[in-house]
Amino acid sequence: KNQVEQSPQSLIILEGKNCTLQCNYTVSPFSNLRWYKQDTGRGPVSLTIMTFSENTKSNGRYTATLDADTKQSSLHITASQLSDSASYICTGLAGSWGKLQFGAGTQVVVTP
Amino acid sequence: EAGVTQFPSHSVIEKGQTVTLRCDPISGHDNLYWYRRVMGKEIKFLLHFVKESKQDESGMPNNRFLAERTGGTYSTLKVQPAELEDSGVYFCASSQGPGLGYEQYFGPGTRLTVT
Numbered sequence: 714k715n716q717v718e719q720s721p722q723s724l725i726i727l728e729g730k731n732c733t734l735q736c737n738y739t740v741s742p743f744s745n746l747r748w749y750k751q752d753t754g755r756g757p758v759s760l761t762i763m764t765f766s767e768n769t770k771s772n773g774r775y776t777a778t779l780d781a782d783t784k785q786s787s788l789h790i791t792a793s794q795l796s797d798s799a800s801y802i803c804t805g806l807a808g809s810w811g812k813l814q815f816g817a818g819t820q821v822v823v824t825p
Numbered sequence: 826e827a828g829v830t831q832f833p834s835h836s837v838i839e840k841g842q843t844v845t846l847r848c849d850p851i852s853g854h855d856n857l858y859w860y861r862r863v864m865g866k867e868i869k870f871l872l873h874f875v876k877e878s879k880q881d882e883s884g885m886p887n888n889r890f891l892a893e894r895t896g897g898t899y900s901t902l903k904v905q906p907a908e909l910e911d912s913g914v915y916f917c918a919s920s921q922g923p924g925l926g927y928e929q930y931f932g933p934g935t936r937l938t939v940t
Binding site: 717744745749754755756757758759762764802806808810811812813814815816817818 | 829856858860866867868869870873880881883884916918920922923924925926927928929930931932933934
């Protein structure tokens, strides 16, 4: 069973609207949680990194939240743009040596 | 500053053949990771180098896969002999430090198709 579960699998939103992606994790021992954006044909690019002591972190129009008690995270995209169309991947870092556990990703399509 | 580069971008080989993938990390990054995404699945860890040493190779699927990082610079991942289930996208990532708090920078990936 995957240690990182994401929902929804995909979503379509209108340009300018907001959306929220969900991530549940069971990675242990948990070090930190990361959200990546992956454009088609490219490698993942980091959006946020949060340790268990952080509740929220923003990167421009992207805001990630983390609840270490319930082991849930969310990524909120504000005022979506066409360039936000991509796969958004939640990952958990197990231990301290950099071994990332990936979720399957949420495919976001922003339409005009 | 150049990012992580991977070569080739796409490789199509027949079952039983050999393929070698190459990754050039960001200059000065001692930590290098290989990951793989097979169709319909999540990206999975393969192994981690610290300089030229293998720190963790727990994700390597079997002994048909051989990773090297001679001199602690670029790395190669050889698949010999390739099987159909090896098809997927192979990503390389590098970082300054070994994980906690350190950004991993990913290359664009090599798409491997085994026919």
